[in-house]
Amino acid sequence: MLRSCAARFRALGAPRGSARRSFASENVPDRDHALPNFSWHKDLRLLFDQFMKKCEAGSWKRLPSYKRSLPETVQDFQTLYVDPKLLKKQPISQAQLFTRSFEDGLGFEYVMFCNDAEKRVVCFFQGGPHLQGTPGFTHGGAIASIIDVTTGTCAFRAGGAVMTANLNINYKRPIPLCSVVVIKSQLDKVEGRKFFVSCNVRSVDDETLYSEATSLFIMLDPNKKLT
Amino acid sequence: MLRSCAARFRALGAPRGSARRSFASENVPDRDHALPNFSWHKDLRLLFDQFMKKCEAGSWKRLPSYKRSLPETVQDFQTLYVDPKLLKKQPISQAQLFTRSFEDGLGFEYVMFCNDAEKRVVCFFQGGPHLQGTPGFTHGGAIASIIDVTTGTCAFRAGGAVMTANLNINYKRPIPLCSVVVIKSQLDKVEGRKFFVSCNVRSVDDETLYSEATSLFIMLDPNKKLT
Secondary structure, X not given: OHHHOHHHHHHOOOOOOOOOOOOOHHHOOOOOOOOOOOOOOHHHHHHHHHHHHHHHHOOOEEEOOOOOOOHHHHHHHHHHHEOHHHXXXXXXXXXXXXXXXXXXXXXXXXXXXXXXXXXXXXXXXXXXXXXXXXXXXXXHHHHHHHHHHHHHHHHHHHHOOEEEEEEEEEEOOOOEOOOEEEEEEEEEEEEOOEEEEEEEEEEOOOOOEEEEEEEEXXXXXXXXXXX | OHHHOHHHHHHOOOOOOOOOOOOOHHHOOOOOOOOXXXXXXXXXXXXXXXXXXXXXXXXXXXXXXXXXXXXXXHHHHHHHHEOHHHHOOOOOOOOOEHHHOOOOOOOEEEEEEXXXXXXXXXXXXXXXXXXXXXXXXXXXXXXXXXXXXXXXXXXXXXXXXXXXXXXEEEEOOOOEOOOEEEEEEEEEEEEOOXXXXXXXXXXXXXXXXXXXXXXXXXXXXXXXXXX
């Protein structure tokens, strides 16, 4: 049942067709953002091409990513996991996935690849000029966000619908604005509904360790509604 | 010397005129975003009004906030703290502060107040529809971001230019999208250049604890340039 909710699949970048319902193409609310656009640095394109070749070999899979969930799929999610009292207060007409809510090149440019057999997710990330913190560097909150997305996807691939319970990030070196980095995440342990994931953020040449993090995610339970 | 760098003051919301240089009004790149706009929920306006009255009494101070740092002030910051080799690679023309890079009402709406005597910073935050994570709820990365901003400002008020070294967040309850929350931060300890800050995120009525976090910030040292 957990794996049948289209909202989770769409929110975490799963391809159309993997969810319970199928939708006509005219209902697609926006394009797949996990594909190259004009703003991508050559390093990001190169990494993308390398992993697309790995996908052809079969062990890795690219994860599509969308700004909006379809209204029907949101309804599916809410029916399963959200307390009905809360729903009246929730405006969804303008809702967009946080890390996809920027124009091309200005915010989060990224693509994720998963290896389900090895319980790993890799994210190639380019932080645009609207993610600035200290002048000339990517904001610590933006780094936390892409770490949350990557590790959350790693947990989701193993356990279905999850929410973040803990995020613990060590920032080792600042990331220059607009540079490309590689985030490698790994599911370390599962205890009941708890999914423990770790990750590191490195430069493309692997020589610089920018950040390390651990994350804990809790698998959602339809019997314990979100309130 | 640390307190004289205008870039830090602007990045962390200090008023114009508190930095070393003074600038003519025609150079102001954008407006102060830490003031009410059409999108603010009545709860956010009420909290703002309450704390503006406290400001009149003298113990609290509202912190203005801007999208962009002035080019001259960025140059000041880079001269002090950044390795010259890195500067060639850094595009700043489009750079904007991450948490101010959304249109009014769609992203991070917030105002911070500080009490320097008590080493506290309070942030009133309304997360807009473009900060969605799980359908209907604010993204964990967006929550991490506003926590980083609030605790970072708390450290900055005590120590000047700082960067995040650790962020450890426990997410207790999901925050419904577009709701208003209160983030209270407190400087707990200073050890050399290390500034330890803690905070919690609660509902306006104080009844719901959404998140708790600890943060560690390192005061920047002009003798150890960012590379």
